[in-house]
Amino acid sequence: MENGATRKFSVREIRQDFPALRQQVYGKELIYFDNGATSQKPQMVLDAINQYYSMDNANIHRGVHHLSQKATSEYEEARETIRRFINAPKKEEIIFTKGTTDGINLVATSFGELLQPGDEIIISAMEHHSNIVPWQMLANRKRLVLKVIPINKRGELLLEEYRNMLSPKTKLVAVAHISNSLGTINPLDQIIEAAHAVGAKVLVDGAQSIQHTKVDVQVMNCDFFVFSGHKVFGPTGIGVLYGKETLLDEMPPYQGGGDMISKVTFERTTYNDLPFKFEAGTPHIAGGICLGTALNYLNQFDSKELEEYERDLTEYAQEMLETFENIALIGTARNKTSVVSFTVQGIHPFDIGTLLDKQGIAVRTGHHCTQPLMDFYQIPGTIRASFAFYNTREEIDKFIAAVEKSISMLG
Amino acid sequence: MSIEEKQREIIDEFAIYDDWMEKYEYIIELGKDLPLIDSSKKTDDRLIEGCQSRVWLDAAVNQGKLRLTADSDAIITKGIIGLLVRVYDNESPEDIVKSDLHFISEIGLQEHLSPTRSNGLASMVKKIKLMALSALAK
Numbered sequence: 233m234e235n236g237a238t239r240k241f242s243v244r245e246i247r248q249d250f251p252a253l254r255q256q257v258y259g260k261e262l263i264y265f266d267n268g269a270t271s272q273k274p275q276m277v278l279d280a281i282n283q284y285y286s287m288d289n290a291n292i293h294r295g296v297h298h299l300s301q302k303a304t305s306e307y308e309e310a311r312e313t314i315r316r317f318i319n320a321p322k323k324e325e326i327i328f329t330k331g332t333t334d335g336i337n338l339v340a341t342s343f344g345e346l347l348q349p350g351d352e353i354i355i356s357a358m359e360h361h362s363n364i365v366p367w368q369m370l371a372n373r374k375r376l377v378l379k380v381i382p383i384n385k386r387g388e389l390l391l392e393e394y395r396n397m398l399s400p401k402t403k404l405v406a407v408a409h410i411s412n413s414l415g416t417i418n419p420l421d422q423i424i425e426a427a428h429a430v431g432a433k434v435l436v437d438g439a440q441s442i443q444h445t446k447v448d449v450q451v452m453n454c455d456f457f458v459f460s461g462h463k464v465f466g467p468t469g470i471g472v473l474y475g476k477e478t479l480l481d482e483m484p485p486y487q488g489g490g491d492m493i494s495k496v497t498f499e500r501t502t503y504n505d506l507p508f509k510f511e512a513g514t515p516h517i518a519g520g521i522c523l524g525t526a527l528n529y530l531n532q533f534d535s536k537e538l539e540e541y542e543r544d545l546t547e548y549a550q551e552m553l554e555t556f557e558n559i560a561l562i563g564t565a566r567n568k569t570s571v572v573s574f575t576v577q578g579i580h581p582f583d584i585g586t587l588l589d590k591q592g593i594a595v596r597t598g599h600h601c602t603q604p605l606m607d608f609y610q611i612p613g614t615i616r617a618s619f620a621f622y623n624t625r626e627e628i629d630k631f632i633a634a635v636e637k638s639i640s641m642l643g
Numbered sequence: 644m645s646i647e648e649k650q651r652e653i654i655d656e657f658a659i660y661d662d663w664m665e666k667y668e669y670i671i672e673l674g675k676d677l678p679l680i681d682s683s684k685k686t687d688d689r690l691i692e693g694c695q696s697r698v699w700l701d702a703a704v705n706q707g708k709l710r711l712t713a714d715s716d717a718i719i720t721k722g723i724i725g726l727l728v729r730v731y732d733n734e735s736p737e738d739i740v741k742s743d744l745h746f747i748s749e750i751g752l753q754e755h756l757s758p759t760r761s762n763g764l765a766s767m768v769k770k771i772k773l774m775a776l777s778a779l780a781k
């Protein structure tokens with residue numbers, strides 16, 4: 233086995249690790265294809281949550297007693313696990329947040345403080361609302377210019393247009409690694425190199441990539457990388473912001489409170505060192521620890537093997553859907569994974585989603601928090617099936633049959 | 644038929660279906676049968692924007708009765724609208740305000756009326772009740 237893996241990937245076997253997959257809804261075996269929204273949790277993570285609250289619960293970074301020290305060291309160990317998982321150079325560069333949205337808001341607020349009126353920020357046409365709205369708010373507040381990289385019909389960024397947007401005024405480029413609505417894998421190497429060439433920083437929204445592909449922030453050379461614990465088999469309410477140390481040092485704190493200070497008087501406060509400067513208040517301790525557990529669960533496997541398996545599922549689902557004359561795939565990038573989005577001619581996505589649900593299949597319908605992207609395709613929304621490595625080809629076969637049945641009922 | 648009697652009648656109609664798909668097949672038929680709102684009446688002031696599906700409601704009090712027509716871009720939503728219109732249309736504002744809407748949950752469709760479902764149906768019911776209330780206040 234490669235890449236430090238200790239466990240051979242077998243879908244039949246690993247499905248046993250996820251209790252949520254062994255249940256029926258409406259009398260049908262659950263087929264969970266809403267992994268883009270959130271992932272199910274392996275028993276290891278569930279046990280860790282239980283263990284933490286049963287035996288290890290204490291506040292961290294502030295106790296002299298045994299439990300507090302134990303909780304603190306577990307929390308800090310999780311930080312180290314996360315650092316290794318994304319290959320960040322230093323532990324101090326790993327900031328715990330509430331999730332992707334929180335991480336982006338932190339950067340928009342704090343890095344945003346360093347920007348001047350007239351400075352430019354670039355996002356893309358396929359961004360999630362969480363990677364649009366914080367920048368709009370910042371642009372309004374600081375009188376910045378927000379630019380949007382256009383896409384083609386396949387759902388791929390137009391890199392030439394992007395290059396033409398860049399100038400010394402560009403201060404930040406914020407793009408998704410993988411699109412939640414389309415599955416497109418964006419060419420970060422080219423995006424980041426071009427941004428750096430004009431002195432701009434790059435924030436990568438990794439909400440949809442951390443669970444599907446190997447992330448190495450040093451190879452990527454991004455300046456910020458954000459993700460959510462709950463999409464990578466960990467708990468909700470916890471996430472990570474990675475930032476380059478020099479940048480994080482330069483940025484003012486985001487929120488004030490306990491833990492983020494080194495000395496407080498009523499006249500002035502000096503701030504704590506990284507990462508604590510950005511971690512005000514009692515954090516989601518169990519969340520942090522159990523996110524570490526979730527990443528350790530993944531560390532058992534060769535990430536390449538999981539990645540190939542998921543790509544195969546995606547291609548298979550796409551091929552099957554292409555056989556329907558009245559189905560249009562939305563998002564057909566040449567480099568994509570784990571998401572198939574589609575519309576059915578003359579049928580509202582909500583109707584298909586409702587009927588799939590009653591057949592035990594969980595998908596998402598609607599705009600997927602990417603309304604500007606839906607406007608681009610001139611559709612109200614799509615039906616989105618999004619996969620994880622615990623899904624199977626047999627599930628896709630059942631899904632296709634259920635889509636067929638739904639269409640015949642609605643048509 | 645009173646609002647309560649109409650609700651009972653619908654509950655009886657649905658009692659024969661023990662399978663979810665059959666139930667939805669019936670709702671879809673109702674949706675297809677419901678007359679469309681004239682497209683000239685699909686104006687923004689009649690639109691109830693849901694996150695998932697959109698609903699248009701045209702309502703007015705005529706000779707002491709609330710008269711309703713409604714439409715949706717999703718056929719299942721429209722089918723359920725058909726049921727709601729059947730229950731509330733041509734009833735007096737007073738009866739509507741007094742009524743307890745229970746058939747939806749009894750036929751197992753309560754999820755469609757939850758405000759978080761955001762298919763516009765919860766807002767539609769609220770709007771009907773508000774119209775009835777304001778007609779009473781006049």
Ligand SMILES: Cc1ncc(COP(=O)(O)O)c(C=O)c1O
Binds near residue numbers: 412
């Ligand atoms: C690409 C992308 N960015 C950001 C988010 C927001 O993540 P969260 O809601 O966990 O903060 C999501 C989640 O749907 C996403 O898919």
